Amino acid sequence: MALEYSQESRKALDSMRAEYPELRSILIPALKLAMKDHGSLTKESIELAADEAGVSGAVAAGVATFYHNLHTGTIGKHLIMICTTISCQLAGATDVVSRFEELLGITIGETTDDGLISLLAVECLACCGNSPAVQVDYDYFESFQPEQCEAVVESLRAGRHPEGGAGVPGGDPDREAEVGA
Ligand code: FES
Incomplete structure (x- = not known):
């Protein structure tokens, strides 16, 4: 059909x-x-x-297949995208990736078994001046540190938006409803 x-x-x-x-x-x-x-x-x-x-x-x-906000693979209900381009790499993006992988028990490109969270490495998120940059669903986080990963994961698991992010211009206006908090 x-x-x-x-x-x-x-x-x-x-x-x-x-x-x-x-x-x-x-x-x-x-x-x-x-x-x-x-x-x-x-x-x-x-x-x-x-x-x-x-x-x-x-x-x-x-x-x-061009835009990183459009996904051709299977993705979970929530998506954590970590910029791994050079400015963010130099500012510690690898440590952020490692911490998320450890907390979620998955590696980049995978989705948790419950289908809740996917982890992706992406190219420049246009926050190079405040790297490392992370995007969680439709929220941007700048100068993101590995210590913040746990709160992000806990919030998503609890059905809440993680605190401290700024909405992506043109993001989904229904995102509050999508989280189902
Ligand atoms: S290099 Fe990471 S936001 Fe530009």
Whole structure:
């Protein structure tokens, strides 16, 4: 059976259509909503977004694999992304990665057995001046230290947003609801 958007996403996309003079401009929101509705961007959910935006599956796949906020692999309910590009490496990103791996019992690229948390290494998060940078779902954390990892993991396990982060511009406005606190 062909994938569909949830009712909520369908409504959001229909109202967005009126705001975009070019239909293809709706592609990134369509991909984000497909990912939200179906857990990750599979070939089928990318096709769903492509149809919505009136572009080919190849164009949609190119966009889906370019941005680090779009995920083509299986991801957990929450996503911890650690910048491992040079500024953050020099400021201690490796120690942050090690601490998260130790606390979660997984390595970079894996998801906890309960499907709750995935750990990813990503390229520059544009916080180089205050590295190391970490993104937890739609929150940025700058000058992040290994000592902060435990509080982040505890918060996510308790269904709360970790304290101290700044919202990502254009992040999901429904993120409070997503955590299900
Ligand atoms: S190098 Fe890590 S935020 Fe730029």
